[in-house]
Amino acid sequence: MKLSTPEFRAMQSLPRRLGQRFFELPIFHQMGLDVRGKDILEIGCGSGYGAFLLNQLDPKSYVGLDVMEKQVELARRKYPQFEFLVQDATDLSQYESESKDVVIIFGVLHHIPDWRKAIDEIKRVLKPGGSLFLEEPRGVDIKVFDALFRWGHPDTDFGLKFLDAYLAECSLSIIYKQWTPLLTMYHIKKSD
Numbered sequence: 001m002k003l004s005t006p007e008f009r010a011m012q013s014l015p016r017r018l019g020q021r022f023f024e025l026p027i028f029h030q031m032g033l034d035v036r037g038k039d040i041l042e043i044g045c046g047s048g049y050g051a052f053l054l055n056q057l058d059p060k061s062y063v064g065l066d067v068m069e070k071q072v073e074l075a076r077r078k079y080p081q082f083e084f085l086v087q088d089a090t091d092l093s094q095y096e097s098e099s100k101d102v103v104i105i106f107g108v109l110h111h112i113p114d115w116r117k118a119i120d121e122i123k124r125v126l127k128p129g130g131s132l133f134l135e136e137p138r139g140v141d142i143k144v145f146d147a148l149f150r151w152g153h154p155d156t157d158f159g160l161k162f163l164d165a166y167l168a169e170c171s172l173s174i175i176y177k178q179w180t181p182l183l184t185m186y187h188i189k190k191s192d
């Protein structure tokens with residue numbers, strides 16, 4: 001779902017970029033993120049700062065997708081050298097099954113009412129042994145942000161308990177899970 005204006009503004013802010021660069025990406029590295037020479041897909045790439053960070057790590061290929069045209073336009077304008085698509089994460093049909101080594105998500109599933117379908121699609125496009133690096137807020141944090149900043153998240157049943165249960169149902173293994181005050185970070189693997 002598209003972002004509200006207050007959340008859209010917050011996502012373009014310096015604190016958001018600093019968080020992604022100096023907090024979230026280092027935790028993903030500690031959890032084993034290694035994209036060198038790999039085919040990677042970023043879901044909900046926003047205005048492209050994740051693309052900038054990830055492409056410094058020498059992937060073989062990078063594609064960033066986001067459902068919001070305004071975000072993708074910004075990303076293309078700032079980083080014309082990288083590939084961005086307007087695309088809903090619940091339909092990745094343009095990608096072959098088992099075509100990506102790594103899928104990475106910086107805070108997106110909680111915006112997708114049918115987030116389970118997005119996980120099904122991620123599982124399908126990941127190669128055997130491929131990794132999903134994921135960060136999401138807890139359900140309660142989303143409500144706090146909406147109350148304080150009127151970010152207006154969609155009404156979904158997303159929450160970490162349901163997420164963990166669905167990952168287990170899909171036979172996706174949680175390799176690492178780290179709670180932090182705002183976000184919970186995951187390294188999830190598809191079996192070989």
Ligand SMILES: C[S@@+](CC[C@H](N)C(=O)[O-])C[C@H]1O[C@@H](n2cnc3c(N)ncnc32)[C@H](O)[C@@H]1O
Binds near residue numbers: 047
């Ligand atoms: C909280 S923002 C995070 C943006 C960026 N990853 C970051 O960390 O700054 C969530 C992003 O997910 C995108 N999004 C929401 N629903 C989506 C969907 N169904 N498919 C793809 N992207 C989606 C939004 O447009 C938005 O850019």
